[in-house]
Amino acid sequence: MDLSYSAEELAFRNEVRSWLAANLPEDIRQKVVGYQGLSKDDIIRWHKILAAKGWSVPHWPVEWGGTGWNITQRYIYEEEFGLIGAPALPSFGPSMCASVLLKFGSPEQKARYLPRIREGDDFWVQGYSEPGSGSDLASLKTRCERQGDKYIVNGQKIWTTLGHYGDWIFCLVRTDNTGKRQEGISFILIDMKTPGITVRPLILMDGGHEVNEVFFDNVEVPVENLVHEEGKGWTVAKYLLGHERMGSGNVGGSKRELVTLKALAKRELKNGKPLIDDPRFRDKLSRVEIELDALEVTSMRFLDKMRRTGQPPGADVSMLKIRGTEVQQMITELMMQAAGPMAQPFKAVDNGAIDFFTSRLAPRYFNYRKASIYAGSNEIQRNIIAKASLGL
Template sequence: MDINYSPADDAFRADVRAWLEANLPRVLRDKVLHHKRLNGEDYANWHKLLGSRSWSAVAWPREYGGPGWDATQRHIWDEECARAGAPIVLPFGVSMVAPVLMKYGSEAQKSYFLPRILDGSDWWCQGYSEPGSGSDLASLRTRADRQGDHYIVNGQKTWTTLGQHADMMFCLVRTDPQAKKQEGISFLLIDMKTPGITVRPIITLDEDHEVNEVFFEDVKVPVANLVGEENRGWTYAKFLLGHERTGIARVGQSKRELAFLKRLALDRNKQGKPLLHDPLFAAKVAALEIELMALEVTVLRVVASEAGGKGPGPEASMLKIKGTEVQQALTELMFEAIGPQAAAFDPAFLEGERETSITGDDDAAPLAAYYFNFRKTSIYGGSNEIQKNIIAQMILGL
């Protein structure tokens, strides 16, 4: 594996960096770099801006409207977006359901949905988890009973991220309750405006409305919105989760947050010296930086593997585990660096309703909410404990 960048790669990085500096709206950059909350309009505007250059879906091949970048170029793009403070492109459409449609969808589904995902016409959400089916996703109970040319869907999904904005949901439903639990599941595309769907907010510990519970009561879904074959949805779900877990590593964002942590620790004093010069705290930062460097090398290994035409395997679970552990450790050290001031909680400042925080320390004000929000990372996308089981089975044969 060659982890060095070629002159062409360096030129590509320079072009991307120049474009971001010229086109990334300052208001979005400032929100991201200062840990303020993005709203639905922020995500939609950034998606449409990128879509104007076919950059909203950088992993897509040219035949579907993507830029046709290779794995190395995509990695560089992710790094530069993180460094510049660009919002993420929400993954539910471009990175999760779109690959499933490209591989398993009908021609009609691809021709209709993919252009709308690319230009941001449709906002997608994920209908996987249920109140009794999280890490054991195959135990889901939401039913879809076929009646003529429609399915009638009844049940409940939960932790539906940003579902309050969504136009469409890709949803796992049980179509054969008599089959083994992995074999009776189908993959449906559901219009969120269909009668019988109710979206209720779940307000999380950081007082944000990011996730929801979604109820289905006799919801009619056209059979044409079934992806692939009936009762084969578990195959498509696993394919999707491999793409989701690889993206969760977010090395570029962690590198940016590490730089922020170091600045915090230089600005705070302990016994008359910058905290970053304190041997104990400096050792914690150094250990975390080593973990992040090792994670980046693993990501580059996966990039090199993808460049050779090999899809993500158990490495996706490794990236998910270590990536989320690094993200959580960063928020913990930020909290430690700030001390008691980090406990102040100022939702109005986070929402942009107030220019400065009530404490007068704009770096400290978002950190409590930031810390609590990142407790979720080791759970979503399949909990880290489940990922360890996957690694044990696929690599060690246990």
């Protein structure tokens, strides 16, 4: 097992690092490191910059616009994004929907959707969770009935991230109520401009508008928008979730956050001394740093296995999702402790003395409570590991 980078891989890392330093718009980077939300225009602008370089979809096959990089190069690319504070492109189109189309899509579907996803012409969102159907996704109830050459969709999706930006949404819907629950689910693509679709915002505890409810009222969808076979959407969903979980570790981003946490702890005082001098706080800081190092080593083990075997991530990739999200939450908790009252959101006074960075820490802490839930809750991930990897 090889957990180190070769000379060629280190040279590639320097290339990516230099290009990001020269081409990442500073206003976008400042929003990322300052914990501000990105607008749709911000995301599309950055997507177009990456597309012009040929780096918007590095994991795709070369014939569809991919880079031809190996799995290690793609990992380095993502890590460098996190380290510098570059926003990753929303995964719904370039990673999730595209992975499904490349695996299960018809030639016509690939030709229609993939070039527009690559260039950032369409903004995709995900329609999975429903009221009462989150981790137990097979219990979803959104109905999809075929009538001639179209489907009629009725139901509701919830927690639809960036749904208010969406041009298209890929959805799991129920096309059959007989037999096992998983066998009656289908995967379809829906134009968000179709009559009968209503998007309603859900304002979170941090005050941000990130997620939404999406309602479908007799929405007509062409039959050719079905991906794979009718009733076989569960197979598609499992394939998609494996790709989502592989990217949940976010080692590069957590490394950058850890550096910021240490700097904050050095300036915040407790009894007249920097907080980092407090033994109990330093113990917590050491623990999260060790956990992050272990997460990076585990990620490298997965990389080594995939580059040797050529196989996609299996059920044990859930370990990255569990530990990665827990490390992210631990860092936000320590940031709150380090900033103290300054972590609360408030506006600057007339002299502008308020530190905007620290005043965004409380909203960020609340937002990251979701990290252990999305892509399948961590409790579900432990069940997956127990069943698939340990045979329990």
